[in-house]
Amino acid sequence: MRAIETIKNIWKIEDLRKRIITTILLVLVYRVGSYVVLPGIDPANLDALRNQTSKGLMQLLDMFSGGAFSNASIFALGIMPYITASIVIQLLGMVMPSFQKLQREGESGRTKLNQYTRYLTVIILLMQGPAYLVNLRVQMGPVFPSGWLFIVSSTIVLAAGSMFIMWLGERITDKGIGNGISFIILVGIIARLPLAFAAEFTSRLASKQGGLVMFLIEIVFLLAVIAAAILLVQGTRKVPVQYAKRIVGNKQYGGARQYIPLKVNTAGVMPIIFAQAIMFIPITIAGFSVTNASSFWQSFMSMTGFWYNFVFAFLIIVFTYFYTAITVQPTQMAEDMKRNNGFIPGVKPGKKTADYLDSIMSRITLPGSIFLAIVAILPAFAQICGVSAEFAQFFGGTSLLILVGVVLDTLQQIESHLMMRHYDGLMKSGRIKGRSGAY
Secondary structure (H helix, E strand, O other): OHHHHHHHHHHHOHHHHHHHHHHHHHHHHHHHHOOOEOOOOOHHHOHHHHHHOOOHHHHHHHHHOOOOOOOOEOOOOOOHHHHHHHHHHHHHHHHOHHHHHHHOOOHHHHHHHHHHHHHHHHHHHHHHHHHHHHHHHHHHHHHOOOOHHHHHHHHHHHHHHHHHHHHHHHHHHHHOOOOHHHHHHHHHHHHHHHHHHHHHHHHHHHOOOOHHHHHHHHHHHHHHHHHHHHHHHHOEEEEEEEEOOEEEOOEEEOOOEEEEEEEOOOOOOHHHHHHHHHHHHHHHHHHHHOOOOOHHHHHHHOOOOHHHHHHHHHHHHHHHHHHHHHHOOHHHHHHHHHHOOEEOOOOOOOHHHHHHHHHHHHHHHHHHHHHHHHHHHHHHHHHHOOOOHHHHHHHOHHHHHHHHHHHHHHHHHHHHHHHHOOOOOOOOOOOOOOOOOOO
16 A cells, blocks of 8 residues: 555656656667667578677677667667766776866866767767677678678667667656666666566476476575675765864854765676676687687686686676775865865874775775675576576676666655655655665
8 A cells, every 4th residue: 555655646746757757758769779670681680699699798788788789779789888988088087187177177077078978989889880790790691781881871870879878868867767877777687687587487387397486496586686786785884074163153064973975885886897898808719719628718718617707706806996996085085074174083184084084995895895796696606506597697797786776776866756745755664775876
């Protein structure tokens, strides 16, 4: 009954109702475009590409695009080029003074950075488009359309499709619910879930090993993994900060104690994405260069092999520390705190505060990175236990963390609309805490 009452309350709020309807309509446009095949390609000849996208980085790209990659659709390149460009601009802001200056200029600086991000996205698309078409030609063979005119026109169509997805994401952010880019990734991942769920259910019923009981055990384990992923996304260490009292005229400012929430997993899913991209390189090289691969190479080239997952987990831990180091700057935090007359009780302002924050981040990043590595390699353990490869992707890794993070963020925004108009929240007690930032 409470769920029905909550839905009624959501529908009563005109602004929230319009935002939800707008989001649904824009998502429908995105999903329809994912099935519009590039002009000149016969959809019946795409089986080879679908087989090729069943492993490696291609599977990640196909998952983020909601199947558009394997469908050779006009949205085949998806939103990943824009995410790549955003990461590059963010990294440049850490090392180049000119970009750091733009980051400090407020709205005008963000507008210029967004413009640079779009330009870089177009450049990446113009490089990835021909590469995707060449890969498609190798997979499809003689049935692939020939001629440079097809390559040029299809590259333009693919680039325009990705830029249109970016535009849809921005419209969802402005007129809909949640962060648009993250929501589009979420839709792409969820689009694969029903088919994977149905295929696993059918295969378990047809199998004599476990049957329906084994399928129920898988569902229970999946729910437990989702709960663990929520703990990883939400986990924070609160550092108390005291602000000195200031009297201006007849009013008193400051004097209240606040907290700096330092996240256990500040890096989010970026370490997994970086590690997957790097792991795909040696696998590709080995696949071309090793004819009679040894057992070591065979284990390393297998997604369920020991060496693959060991190196994969190690890279995730390294990249977690690296990404945390460039995104969390204790020195800047200490300076801002000192400028606003704030201090951590028992710690001297300035360098001592920066060292204290840095030591806390080092301590909480270690268990966070190990936990993140475990979540990332859980799909491999699921496959070893007999779960199908497609359904196993939802037992951990990038897909699960993005699902949890974006859903929490969207629910938090809906709850904010409800609370602002004096309605009850989505939960009976407490409030939903969304993740910070967007992918």
